[in-house]
Amino acid sequence: MYLKEIGAKAKLASRYMAKCSTELKNKALLKVADDLIKNQDEIIKANKIDIDNAVADGMSAALLDRLTLTPERFELMAEGIRQVVLLDDPIGEVTGMKKRPNGLVIGQQRVPMGVIGIIYESRPNVTVDAFALTFKTGNAVILRGGSDCIYSNIALVKSIRESLKSLSIDENAISLIENTDRKLAIEFMKMNEYLDLLIPRGGAGLIRNVVLNATVPVIETGTGNCHIYVDKDADLDKAIPIINNAKLQRLGVCNACESLVIHKDIAEKAIPLIAADLSKHECEIRGDEASKMYSNCINDCTEEDFGTEYLDKIISVKTVSSLDEAIEHINKYSTGHSEAIITESYEASQRFLNEVDSACVYVNASTRFTDGFMFGFGAEIGISTQKLHARGPMGLLALTSTKYIIYGNGQIRE
Amino acid sequence: MYLKEIGAKAKLASRYMAKCSTELKNKALLKVADDLIKNQDEIIKANKIDIDNAVADGMSAALLDRLTLTPERFELMAEGIRQVVLLDDPIGEVTGMKKRPNGLVIGQQRVPMGVIGIIYESRPNVTVDAFALTFKTGNAVILRGGSDCIYSNIALVKSIRESLKSLSIDENAISLIENTDRKLAIEFMKMNEYLDLLIPRGGAGLIRNVVLNATVPVIETGTGNCHIYVDKDADLDKAIPIINNAKLQRLGVCNACESLVIHKDIAEKAIPLIAADLSKHECEIRGDEASKMYSNCINDCTEEDFGTEYLDKIISVKTVSSLDEAIEHINKYSTGHSEAIITESYEASQRFLNEVDSACVYVNASTRFTDGFMFGFGAEIGISTQKLHARGPMGLLALTSTKYIIYGNGQIRE
Numbered sequence: 001m002y003l004k005e006i007g008a009k010a011k012l013a014s015r016y017m018a019k020c021s022t023e024l025k026n027k028a029l030l031k032v033a034d035d036l037i038k039n040q041d042e043i044i045k046a047n048k049i050d051i052d053n054a055v056a057d058g059m060s061a062a063l064l065d066r067l068t069l070t071p072e073r074f075e076l077m078a079e080g081i082r083q084v085v086l087l088d089d090p091i092g093e094v095t096g097m098k099k100r101p102n103g104l105v106i107g108q109q110r111v112p113m114g115v116i117g118i119i120y121e122s123r124p125n126v127t128v129d130a131f132a133l134t135f136k137t138g139n140a141v142i143l144r145g146g147s148d149c150i151y152s153n154i155a156l157v158k159s160i161r162e163s164l165k166s167l168s169i170d171e172n173a174i175s176l177i178e179n180t181d182r183k184l185a186i187e188f189m190k191m192n193e194y195l196d197l198l199i200p201r202g203g204a205g206l207i208r209n210v211v212l213n214a215t216v217p218v219i220e221t222g223t224g225n226c227h228i229y230v231d232k233d234a235d236l237d238k239a240i241p242i243i244n245n246a247k248l249q250r251l252g253v254c255n256a257c258e259s260l261v262i263h264k265d266i267a268e269k270a271i272p273l274i275a276a277d278l279s280k281h282e283c284e285i286r287g288d289e290a291s292k293m294y295s296n297c298i299n300d301c302t303e304e305d306f307g308t309e310y311l312d313k314i315i316s317v318k319t320v321s322s323l324d325e326a327i328e329h330i331n332k333y334s335t336g337h338s339e340a341i342i343t344e345s346y347e348a349s350q351r352f353l354n355e356v357d358s359a360c361v362y363v364n365a366s367t368r369f370t371d372g373f374m375f376g377f378g379a380e381i382g383i384s385t386q387k388l389h390a391r392g393p394m395g396l397l398a399l400t401s402t403k404y405i406i407y408g409n410g411q412i413r414e
Numbered sequence: 415m416y417l418k419e420i421g422a423k424a425k426l427a428s429r430y431m432a433k434c435s436t437e438l439k440n441k442a443l444l445k446v447a448d449d450l451i452k453n454q455d456e457i458i459k460a461n462k463i464d465i466d467n468a469v470a471d472g473m474s475a476a477l478l479d480r481l482t483l484t485p486e487r488f489e490l491m492a493e494g495i496r497q498v499v500l501l502d503d504p505i506g507e508v509t510g511m512k513k514r515p516n517g518l519v520i521g522q523q524r525v526p527m528g529v530i531g532i533i534y535e536s537r538p539n540v541t542v543d544a545f546a547l548t549f550k551t552g553n554a555v556i557l558r559g560g561s562d563c564i565y566s567n568i569a570l571v572k573s574i575r576e577s578l579k580s581l582s583i584d585e586n587a588i589s590l591i592e593n594t595d596r597k598l599a600i601e602f603m604k605m606n607e608y609l610d611l612l613i614p615r616g617g618a619g620l621i622r623n624v625v626l627n628a629t630v631p632v633i634e635t636g637t638g639n640c641h642i643y644v645d646k647d648a649d650l651d652k653a654i655p656i657i658n659n660a661k662l663q664r665l666g667v668c669n670a671c672e673s674l675v676i677h678k679d680i681a682e683k684a685i686p687l688i689a690a691d692l693s694k695h696e697c698e699i700r701g702d703e704a705s706k707m708y709s710n711c712i713n714d715c716t717e718e719d720f721g722t723e724y725l726d727k728i729i730s731v732k733t734v735s736s737l738d739e740a741i742e743h744i745n746k747y748s749t750g751h752s753e754a755i756i757t758e759s760y761e762a763s764q765r766f767l768n769e770v771d772s773a774c775v776y777v778n779a780s781t782r783f784t785d786g787f788m789f790g791f792g793a794e795i796g797i798s799t800q801k802l803h804a805r806g807p808m809g810l811l812a813l814t815s816t817k818y819i820i821y822g823n824g825q826i827r828e
Contacts, residue, residue: 015745019769098790104779106789113801114771192625196801211606212629217802220631238824245826331429353819355433357528365518365822374827375520375818376512387527387610387815388631389803401801404789405767408779410652412659413788 003187006142006175007194010115013172014140014196018112020169022089025136028167029085033078035163036128036156040074046155047124054122054148062252066123067149077128080379084132087378090396091138094405105407112138113401114196117188119210121202122148127156130201131174133381137399140173142195144188146202147180154178189214196401201382204309219390219398221382224254224337225309226367229326229352230274231343232265238364239270239342240277245366246340248281252311254383255338255370259306259316261326264290267319271295278315287317306333323348327355334358336385338367359385359392417601420556420589421608424529427586428554432526434583436503439550442581443499447492449577450542450570454488460569461538468536468562476666480537481563491542494793498546501792504810505552508819519821526552527815528610531602533624535616536562541570544615545588547795551813554587556609558602560616561594568592603628610815615796618723633804633812635796638668638751639723640781643740643766644688645757646679652778653684653756654691659780660754662695666725668797669752669784673720673730675740678704681733685709692729701731720747737762741769748772750799752781773799773806 036043047069054064090110097107116139120126127143134141145153153176161171177188189198189210197217200210204223211220228246230239246257262270267290275285275295286301298317305316306329320326330339340362341352349363360370370393372380377395384390390398450457461483468478504524511521530553534540541557548555559567567590575585591602603612603624611631614624618637625634642660644653660671676684681704689699689709700715712731719730720743734740744753754776755766763777774784784807786794791809798804804812 015769015771018771100788100790104783109767111771215626217634217800218631219802235824241826242824249827353523355429357429357432357525358817360818360820362820363822365820365825366827368827369518369820369825370818374514376514386631388633391815392818401805403772404774404784404806406774406776406779406783408777410649410656411779411783412655413663413780413782 002179003177003184003191004194006177007115007191009172010140010142010175011194013170014112014114016170017135017138017140017173020138022091024167024169025089025138026085028164028169029081029132029135031167032131032160032163033081035159037074037078039155039159040069040071043152043155043159044069046151049151050149059148063122067152069124069152073125077125080125080129081132084136084379087136087396089136090400102411103409104411107405108402109405110400111403113399115140115142115194116399117142117144117191117195117198117216119144119185119188119198119200119202119206120146121206122146124149124152124156126201127153127176128160130381131160133379133396134399135173137396139399140175142175142177142188144177144180144185150178150180186213189216192216199382219382219384219388219394220386221384222254223309223335223385224256224383225259225307225333225335226255226257226337227259227261227330227334227339228257228367229261229330229339229341230263230266230270231323231326231341231345231348232263233345233348234263234266234270234342235344235364236270236273240273242340242342242364242366243274244277244281246368247278247283247315248313249366249368251313253368254309255367256311257315257340257367258308258310259318259333261318261320261329262291263323263326264319264321267291268294271298271317281313283313283315285315285317288319290319291317309335323351327352331357337383338362338370340365340367359383416593417591417598417605418608420591421529421605423586424554424556424589425608427584428526428528430584431549431552431554431587434552436505438581438583439503439552440499442578442583443495443546443549445581446545446574446577447495449573451488451492453569453573454483454485457566457569457573458483460565463565464563473562477536481566483538483566487539491539494539494543495546498550498793501550501810503550504814516825517823518825521819522816523819524814525817527813529554529556529608530813531556531558531605531609531612531630533558533599533602533612533614533616533620534560535620536560538563538566538570540615541567541590542574544795545574547793547810548813549587551810553813556589556591556602558591558594558599564592564594600627603630606630613796633796633798633802633808634800635798636668637723637749637799638670638797639673639721639747639749640669640671640751641673641675641744641748641753642671642781643675643744643753643755644677644680644684645737645740645755645759645762646677647759647762648677648680648684648756649758649778650684650687654687656754656756656778656780657688658691658695660782661692661697661729662727663780663782665727667782668723669781670725671729671754671781672722672724673732673747675732675734675743676705677737677740678733678735681705682708685712685731695727697727697729699729699731702733704733705731723749737765741766745771751797752776752784754779754781773797
């Protein structure tokens with residue numbers, strides 16, 4: 001009953017939102033940003049409760065850091081919302097309008113998705129981010145954050161709903177499932193009557209749970225077992241810094257490189273240099289037998305390593321005897337997120353781009369660029385690793401649908 | 415094991431298909447069409463077994479007709495394939511290629527979906543249709559047809575696989591699940607390792623079963639509780655033939671009109687004319703109290719009628735006192751397929767187009783036009799009633815995905 005009520009209210013709000021002008025949506029977003037700054041003391045108080053509980057539960061320092069709200073982070077959240085205001089509103093655009101032989105004029109109009117559910121873990125900034133993006137695209141959003149973050153989320157959503165109310169906007173454009181019971185989360189994933197789309201944001205376990213349980217349409221995001229292939233024609237002056245960057249610039253992210261594939265003809269030259277550079281930065285290397293011949297810094301690896309997203313200072317190495325073998329290995333173990341080839345060969349670059357089956361395929365660049373901001377979308381709701389609807393970094397467009405509008409003058413079908 | 419083997423082979427075939435040239439794909443499609451004609455006697459023999467079984471099971475005449483293969487239908491199936499040959503191959507197109515400030519050049523390339531599963535009922539022509547469309551778009555397809563049609567499907571797929579083999583094309587580009595055990599069908603819906611997309615084609619029960627059980631991405635197709643709204647400013651010379659066409663031109667289709675919504679200011683004039691016309695064609699009308707005042711041909715209706723897709727010579731009537739009420743009623747009871755307004759009012763037409771939340775929204779035309787061929791796509795794999803990925807009639811593009819291709823020259827992320 002509790003969820004159905006939230007769902008029904010969100011559905012109604014989505015009808016309201018679909019009619020909202022860009023002007024009003026932008027005005028509301030700016031008000032939400034200003035009010036979050038104004039209400040930050042109160043929200044930080046609520047955040048403290050979450051932090052105290054997390055400390056008592058022994059949460060790791062890294063996760064505690066993600067959970068913590070500070071005045072600087074309020075500035076960042078508000079700035080994030082203001083950036084979304086500056087983006088073009090995709091809603092209403094009509095594309096491909098054509099006249100059919102019978103005189104019907106058929107066009108495709110961009111419309112909001114409707115009601116979007118988002119299930120995520122303990123990062124309160126996702127609450128604000130997800131609201132800004134779904135609101136700008138004329139959707140209603142239902143948030144289900146982690147229990148670790150519940151007091152922060154309640155306070156954030158309260159502030160946002162009050163801002164909307166003050167402008168006479170239906171505050172059910174954002175709702176939070178305050179009861180973090182897991183059974184309710186599963187029920188939420190099956191609300192086909194109310195949810196048009198569900199996006200999980202978080203670790204592999206959360207995403208798997210949503211994919212296996214949801215009956216509503218889902219966009220699978222996130223997990224990235226990303227590869228860099230060092231081709232026999234690689235320029236090592238590019239390869240070494242790119243590998244270093246892709247593995248070490250930030251460890252816990254889905255676009256970090258987790259596995260190297262190295263052509264045997266360049267292994268003797270490349271592996272000692274790569275191993276020395278990574279080892280210097282305390283990165284553990286786990287390689288196959290052939291790779292271990294070229295460096296003492298390489299530990300044993302198992303088949304399991306090739307399928308592991310470490311999110312840590314560890315990387316696996318596989319040597320191959322051809323481009324074909326490299327592509328086959330990558331297509332077998334990759335999660336379809338981001339892969340790069342380092343090569344000066346035209347043919348190898350083209351074959352890699354065409355044959356590697358991932359959302360983002362790079363030539364001579366770090367996989368760390370897979371990101372809505374880096375791609376120039378101005379914002380990001382996540383990175384899709386499925387092929388339906390959206391693939392790769394998702395900006396505002398991924399939160400929209402289309403409908404056909406047809407102008408007739410009495411046509412009937414023969 | 416049986417399904418996993420089919421899945422693994424299809425996955426491999428999908429890698430092969432993704433690299434296939436348009437030329438080879440077209441050559442293969444023409445060969446498949448020719449060979450089906452050549453092998454028709456053998457296939458018709460298999461079809462006879464299905465028909466005999468169906469007759470023994472007491473299948474209705476309408477369903478028996480759908481099941482039956484004749485030389486004329488072989489010509490139609492072959493012609494359907496040849497039409498697909500003439501369509502542009504969408505695979506490989508690169509759109510939106512842009513240079514970022516750091517020099518990375520990022521484009522989006524259209525690629526096949528991969529492995530597509532199709533679950534359908536007893537129409538053997540779907541087997542051939544689904545193959546032609548998925549093959550042209552570089553996918554591998556796994557078909558799970560109804561048990562009523564199994565001998566026909568086995569014979570059709572055998573012919574197609576032999577045609578592919580004769581051109582040295584991986585014949586696992588098409589596979590059929592020959593064991594029609596329902597448990598296997600459920601297992602099929604959960605093959606996330608192998609299936610990139612699952613499309614159910616058939617009645618409401620089949621589609622619901624897939625939506626509730628599948629863990630792979632699904633495109634929901636089909637059910638249509640379509641409305642026509644007769645506005646107070648309707649031209650009844652357009653309204654009467656459009657309603658007649660939308661309800662009666664073909665009964666068992668998802669884009670047939672199932673419910674009329676009539677503005678009270680035109681009810682007195684419109685309802686007697688509409689009721690007389692529909693009754694003349696033996697169509698039962700079930701209307702609310704207000705509508706019954708204007709015609710003796712209108713029977714009682716219940717709330718349930720408004721939510722029913724009759725697929726029969728029955729239509730419901732609801733009277734409303736405003737455009738707002740009409741839109742609200744439609745958005746409440748519609749399945750989001752196709753709805754039309756009959757009006758000469760500019761404002762009413764624009765509001766209806768914008769506020770009715772359906773895949774196809776018409777002004778002054780029959781809902782029967784919702785169809786890939788009528789929309790000019792040249793082919794159709796189904797009509798999506800969900801908002802993710804594809805909405806409305808789905809042509810070749812709906813069977814494709816995209817990937818980002820990124821050209822760098824050593825870029826790393828700061």
